Amino acid sequence: MNADAEPSSKDEASGNYGDFDFIVVSNRLPVDRISGADGDTWRRSPGGLVTALAPVMGKADGAWVGWPGSPDEELEPFDHDNMHLKPVPLSTDEVELYYEGFSNTTLWPLYHDVIATPEFHRTWWDAYRTVNRRFADAAASVAAKGATVWVQDYQLQLVPQLLRQARPDLKIGFFNHIPFPPLEIFAQLPWRRNIIEGLLGADLIGFQRPSDASNFLRCVRRFAGYTIRQQQVNVTTEDGLSYVSRAEAFPISIDAAQIAELAQREDVIERSKQIRRELGNPDTVLLGVDRLDYTKGISHRLKAYGELLEDGRITVENAAMIQVASPSRERVEQYRLLREEVEGTVGRISGTYDTISNTALRYLHHSYPVEEMVALYLAADVMLVTALRDGMNLVAKEYVAARTGNTGTLVLSEFTGAADQLRQAVLVNPHDIDGLKAAILTAINMPAREASRRMRLMRRQVLQNDVERWSRNFLEALDQDQDRDQSQNQDPDREREQ
Template sequence: MANSAQNGRDAEGRQYGEYDLVVVSNRLPVDHTIDEDGQGVWRRSPGGLVTALAPVMAKTEGAWVGWPGVPDEEVEPFDHDNMHLVPVALSADDVELYYEGFSNATLWPLYHDVTAAPEFHRTWWECYKTVNRRFAEATAEIAAEGATIWVQDYQLQLVPKLLREARPDLRIGFFNHIPFPPLEIFAQLPWRRQVIDGLLGADLLGFQRPSDTSNFLRCVRRFSGFNVRQQQVQVENSDGGVRLCRAGAFPISIDVEHISELAHRPDVIARSEQIRHELGDPDTVLLGVDRLDYTKGIGHRIKAYGELLEDGKVDVENAVLIQVASPSRERVESYRLLREEIEGAVGRINGTFDTLENTAIRYLHHSYPVEEMVALYLAADVMLVTALRDGMNLVAKEYVASRKEVDGALVLSEFAGAADQLKQAILVNPHDIDGLKEAIVRAVNMPPAEATRRMRAMRRQILQNDVEHWSRAFLKALEQAGTHD
């Protein structure tokens, strides 16, 4: 809870803040919307991170530091849903250079195995440093003495060290929601040492998969020279002392209870039945749900499905693929080109195989509320998750959580973090189009008994490891990590 003792001072003699738990992320956990009366209101964002941390924040009356989502706008700190929200202002130039530039055109492709070519621009890096400092300063100002700080994701990799320098009393955690690349790929980053040093400011670094943790520790050995023992880094301080930074895997999950509750709601069930009827009541509904991003393997999936139609392995009269591709980073050129490519491929396949009554691929370039997504999960016999590289992929877990009848089949890329946990899915290498085609056919024709056995095992795993389990596990490990003078 908020700390009432506010007479402490930080390293520079400034007064300590009052919040014992502070989450720091690129975005605040709220969106600014217009209500029915035309008034501007803040509403809680639907994302998984917000769902994971809201219960913890409510119990501790913690604070959340982040950008409010609108450039060139100063917003005063405010309270919302038992959280104190501290907006960090970004200019239009900041959004272009720090967010769209360094974060999403340099780090994102680099950290996703160079699925697209990363760009290295010094002006982007300078802005990234400036914005990270702004986030760190806002955090240091509100944190109570000895507070716990949890920094989120690749946009803010310099914040842990900046916080450590300003407030050595703090306990600092960092979680990387996306993959961490192998040494040979990370080595391409011109500012690799600065990023490693920034991350090593934390007491605990969390990654989605053990392989991500191993990649990071290899990079530490290579570029920092610090001693690494098992999963701990002995970080040498400027005063000659040694501090421990631990790294480990903490796979994120979903709000299983909420998804399950929606899957049992009569209106959601009725909507799922309506979806199948509107599709012409096909024998098989296949579903893909992704942000429109080049890491998601949407093109590979559509290519494989188109070839199955050509081969006669699936028939447009008996099967349909629904592809939801929600808009993403539409100002970034590579994303605009990807949209043209995907929509062109869908158009060619539909032009070849559609009949007056049936459509091969229903392509939906929209975002949908979670109720509609669960209805789609219920309507789908086969879920296709074919990411070329993904930190976790929560869509796979949501599909499993929604299958209350313990049926359906999941085709899952082995390059998604979820593959470590959902081992009973049909695992595929999405680059292998023939193998992907075989997996889809296998899923479509899977005997009900086998489908039930696989789904039951995956549901058990998801139920035992929900998103609250993830946040509790990380914060408990953070409490035990690090040494402080």
């Protein structure tokens, strides 16, 4: 395998191991900085990944490696709750080149079916390699002998191979939270083989959907020349190290119990009623919740909703829509242009159809705490998830988990990973505006009994397959893979048979 990078400063043979048996490596640390009069403090981030892995950290003597969120700052390692945190510094230039550049202007659009045009710059690639090396070295420095290291997401795709080179004793997993593109799209990437070989450093590579795993394995065969058998790749490195890397789907989920619990709290229920009153108590409330991102299909959704109002098939007196679009990557030009487009559409719809008493469309460019989000889920009769491409889309699962009375309907893009599990949703191709309009009307007019049947089945799926089960399934599979590799390495006859 071609490392395409200078040798690591970490020398595994020296026996200079760290102290932690379980390490998570992600672009960001699992804490947010809170500035106050008495100085800075840290608060655990609300994301599902943190929720899923915090218990594992407590049981397994865990450490988390990531960027603390501020450029040009070097922090010493520190402990928070039951986690040891290892900050990785990034300069202002590295944030621009590695994160905003290669990660989010090269890889993000490429992996989302080129909805926007990816840009390929060698300076961005060089920064990506440098930063991935820094993350790998940080992980190697805290990992005990034989530790498990779980690397997260597309910003760190070179880390598995770099860890493998530095510390062949480690058990390495990788999970890709976004889609993996078809071979014909991935082929555009000038550094396609470097990325493939970087990922193949992991014993287990997890994807959201079986199709993503299949896309990856096709790229492995084409661009790295390996033979694939039953989703397994027999890898041999330039220094003679042999091991098996496996690609498989592990669809991520949410903390369903937390969402369901909040949905039954009296203050949250009262807030949901207040939201409906503030909209003029329409017969139907429609809801969209997204990061303001071109992959989410917000413009398509607003176009369909505006045409339904124009056609008179819904009226502002009996329907209202809320669109939450939380800020996202506002320094990237494509996102600034998207915001202008969305806000222009919102202004036209509101200016045309709002009345003194009724709101056609309430647009909220904010992030909200989870309690407010659950209140919005309870207030909404119809949830609109119209992503053009999405690895999973956890908003769809959160809406389902919140509907404890088995009411409400979900309109769901077939291009989301969630569509594989939530098959009772009203599935739609968001590029088909007429089809999207018909799906919205189907959801609005669905008989209560049919809506309840569908929601009950979807809730069962979400509650049984929560984020804790996702992390447990992945880590158990990683353990099994490592045990299998060790037994094969100890049995030369079995290796010859393969």
